[in-house]
Amino acid sequence: MKYETVIGIEIHCELKTKTKMFSSAPVAFGEVANTCVNEVDLGHPGTLPCVNKEAVKLAIKAATALKCEIDPLVKFDRKNYYYSDLPKGFQITQQFHPIGKGGCIHIETKDGVEKDIRINRIHMEEDTAKQFHSEAGTLIDFNRAGTPLIEIVSEPDIRNGAEAAAYVEKLRTLLLYLGVSDVKMEEGSMRCDVNVSIREAGSDTFGTKTEVKNLNSISNVQKAIDAEVERQIALVSKGEKVVQATRRYDETQKTTILMRKKEGDVDYKFFPEPNIPPIRLDAAWIKDIQEHMEELPDERKARYMKENGLKEYDASVLVANRDLGDFFDAVCEHTKNFKKAANWVIVELPAALNKDNIKFANNPCEPKHLAAMINMVEAGEISGKQAKVVFEEIMKGKDPKTVVEEKGMKQMSDTSELLAMVTSVLDANPQSIEDFKNGKDRAVGFLVGQVMKASKGQANPALTNKLIQEELKKR
Numbered sequence: 001m002k003y004e005t006v007i008g009i010e011i012h013c014e015l016k017t018k019t020k021m022f023s024s025a026p027v028a029f030g031e032v033a034n035t036c037v038n039e040v041d042l043g044h045p046g047t048l049p050c051v052n053k054e055a056v057k058l059a060i061k062a063a064t065a066l067k068c069e070i071d072p073l074v075k076f077d078r079k080n081y082y083y084s085d086l087p088k089g090f091q092i093t094q095q096f097h098p099i100g101k102g103g104c105i106h107i108e109t110k111d112g113v114e115k116d117i118r119i120n121r122i123h124m125e126e127d128t129a130k131q132f133h134s135e136a137g138t139l140i141d142f143n144r145a146g147t148p149l150i151e152i153v154s155e156p157d158i159r160n161g162a163e164a165a166a167y168v169e170k171l172r173t174l175l176l177y178l179g180v181s182d183v184k185m186e187e188g189s190m191r192c193d194v195n196v197s198i199r200e201a202g203s204d205t206f207g208t209k210t211e212v213k214n215l216n217s218i219s220n221v222q223k224a225i226d227a228e229v230e231r232q233i234a235l236v237s238k239g240e241k242v243v244q245a246t247r248r249y250d251e252t253q254k255t256t257i258l259m260r261k262k263e264g265d266v267d268y269k270f271f272p273e274p275n276i277p278p279i280r281l282d283a284a285w286i287k288d289i290q291e292h293m294e295e296l297p298d299e300r301k302a303r304y305m306k307e308n309g310l311k312e313y314d315a316s317v318l319v320a321n322r323d324l325g326d327f328f329d330a331v332c333e334h335t336k337n338f339k340k341a342a343n344w345v346i347v348e349l350p351a352a353l354n355k356d357n358i359k360f361a362n363n364p365c366e367p368k369h370l371a372a373m374i375n376m377v378e379a380g381e382i383s384g385k386q387a388k389v390v391f392e393e394i395m396k397g398k399d400p401k402t403v404v405e406e407k408g409m410k411q412m413s414d415t416s417e418l419l420a421m422v423t424s425v426l427d428a429n430p431q432s433i434e435d436f437k438n439g440k441d442r443a444v445g446f447l448v449g450q451v452m453k454a455s456k457g458q459a460n461p462a463l464t465n466k467l468i469q470e471e472l473k474k475r
Contacts, residue, residue, distance in 0.1 A: 002201040003236070005229050006209075007158035007194060009167060009221075013150050013181045014127060014189040015058045020146035021126040022049030022092060022276075027148070029187050033141040041146040043088020048275050051076075055124060055148035056099070056281070057289055058180045062150055063100025063122045064290050065174055071099055072281040076124075076273040081266070084140060085128040093125035093151075095270045105174070106298075107166040117167050118155035125149050130188070144188075150180075156195070156206070161222035161229075168192055168218050173297050176322055185216050192221055196228045198236065207232075208242040212249055212256055224249035228256045300325060308338040317346050323360045324350070327367060334371030337378050344370060344391075352395050364397045373400040380413045380460045413460045415467070418451075421459065422467045425450045426475070436472050444468055 017027055023040035040047045056074060063070055075097035082089045103119035127147040132139040152171065158164050172183045172190060183190040192215040197207035210232070212224045227249065232242050247256040295303075297319045304315035318325040328345045335341055349365060358364070373390050376382045382390060386409050393403040404410055412418055425447055426433060435443040444465065451464045 001237075003198045003233055004201045004203070005159055005225075006156045006197045006199060006206060007160075007164055007225060008156040008209075009154045009158065009164060010193045010195070011152045011168070011171060012127070012191045012193075013062075013152065013175060013183065015055050015148040015150060016179060016181050017052055017054045017058070017148050019052060021052050021055055021124070021148040023146055024050075025146060028143065029184075029189070031143055033139075033143060036143040037145060041142060043086075049092060049273075051276060051279065052148055058148075058178075059099050059122065059124050059150050060286060060289050061178050061293055062152070062175060062180045063103065064293065065178055065296060066100065066103035066105055066119050066122065066152070068100030068103035068119060068122055070286060071097055071101070072283065072286060073097065074099065074279040074281060076276045077270050078273045079125075080269045080271075083128070084138065085131055086145070087129075087142070091126060091128070092273050092276070094123035095268075096272075098123035105167070105170055107163065107170050109162045109166045111162065113163065115157070115163070117157045117163075120153045120155050122150055122152050125151060161225035164194060164225050165218050165222040168221050170297075172218070173320065173322075177297050177300075178294055185218070188216070191216065194221065194225055194228075196225055196232070197242070198229060198232045208244050210242065210244065210256070211246050211262075213246055213259065215249060220249055220251065223251075223254065224256060227254055231256060308332065308342070310338065310342055314339075314342045314346060318342065327363070330367035331371045331374075334368045335374050335378075337374050340374050340378070341371065344374065348391060352391070356395070365394050366397070369394045369398070369400055376400060376404065380463070381411050382409055383411060383457070383461055386411070386457070408456075408458070410458065411460050412455055412458045413463055415463070418455075418459060418463060419467055419471075421451055421454055422447075422464065422471055425454060426468070426471055433472060433475055444472070 019025060020027055020041060023038050025038040025041055026036050028036050040049060051074070060070060075094065076092050077095040077097075079091040079093050079095065080089065081091075098121040100122035101120070103122070104116045105119065106114065106116050108114045127144050127149050129140050129142045129145040132141070154167065158167060172185075175181045175190075176183050181189055185191070194212045194215065195209045196212065197209035199205060199207040210228060212228055215221045215224055228247065235242055244262040246259045246262060248259055250257050301315045301319045304310045304318060305312060310318075318328050324345055327349070328342060331341045331345060332338055349363075352365075353360060353363060373387055373394060377384060377387050382404060389407070390400050390403050390409070394400055429447060429450065432443040432447055447468050448461065448465050451459050451468070452461065
């Protein structure tokens with residue numbers, strides 16, 4: 001029997017704000033435990049929440065980029081449950097009035113499959129504390145409690161792990177470009193829960209779903225889905241039933257592990273948050289946010305291909321890595337040779353950084369210096385081979401023009417000066433002239449090499465080749 005996989009994804013994304021969703025406590029990662037927290041986050045009696053305006057702004061940007069309908073009436077609800085990671089016994093969220101509804105995002109898998117994934121909703125809420133479990137007990141760090149979140153809920157339009165990975169990657173890139181979040185999955189600022197079920201191919205009825213929680217990398221999203229689908233098919237093929245449950249992905253065993261069974265939907269007894277009255281957003285404020293949004297990834301890719309003349313592959317690489325793309329833009333402010341600039345930025349720069357174990361944030365290469373070197377090659381002042389040497393010095397923070405002068409590398413491009421050198425080399429190598437007349441083209445390469453040797457590598461190779469061929473035809 002053939003089966004179809006049905007997948008929906010819930011993504012929790014921490015917003016890039018300085019303070020928390022409903023308090024003035026700072027948002028920070030890696031600080032000493034329980035130092036970025038205050039009375040509101042801990043739910044002390046008599047404390048009241050105050051909505052973070054910047055968080056609302058970032059949520060509007062995300063919803064707009066995902067083509068959602070924006071609800072100008074902001075309402076919050078109370079989700080009642082007690083876990084040790086929420087000391088006040090409830091979470092403030094947007095159950096009934098999400099800030100964005102009915103959007104979509106276009107994805108393309110690595111094997112070229114393209115499709116639109118519908119977005120059900122985007123809503124704002126506060127994050128929970130972080131728990132650390134051990135044999136000695138559970139430790140809790142409340143620094144994360146109250147951090148602003150958006151939850152992005154997809155429709156069940158995803159059909160396999162590859163599509164899920166493409167969806168998460170596209171969404172991650174989009175949110176990063178918008179400045180909505182730093183989307184560092186390894187730090188937990190973007191977390192994925194996937195709902196997976198299978199059904200007989202051609203059926204419209206949903207199967208029993210399981211939820212795989214807290215996937216912390218894009219590769220694990222695909223691996224977890226593939227493993228869970230395989231597990232469910234194996235169960236059904238044996239005549240057994242899939243049980244609704246929450247599971248986690250075990251990287252070592254490459255399978256999903258049961259965390260807890262679900263016998264039905266949990267009743268969180270949602271009701272309107274009594275301490276936050278409804279807020280009517282000004283239409284002009286929403287419009288201003290939307291009109292001043294950052295360039296989106298698809299827009300940047302189109303610009304690279306249209307204005308910079310890059311091929312789709314190069315444009316895609318630059319868009320996928322925001323740091324590389326920004327650096328490329330900075331280089332292009334000082335040169336018009338965009339294709340060569342792209343090659344240096346995509347290939348040579350990362351290789352040099354990796355070789356010396358340098359993070360991109362500490363990149364010593366200045367965009368104007370790389371551009372100047374590219375311009376020098378284009379103008380025939382240095383050769384491509386010499387550029388490799390110059391680039392090594394640029395990676396130490398040096399100006400390419402200074403490097404060329406210090407190393408005596410400036411290329412000879414004066415026709416009369418080169419012609420005299422070419423004539424001298426031809427006179428000294430009559431056998432090569434004879435070889436050329438007998439159809440041995442390799443003779444030209446030998447003669448070019450002799451001129452390069454005589455000029456100590458400073459002769460313009462292209463011009464030298466041209467002059468040699470012209471002089472050979474005269475003899």
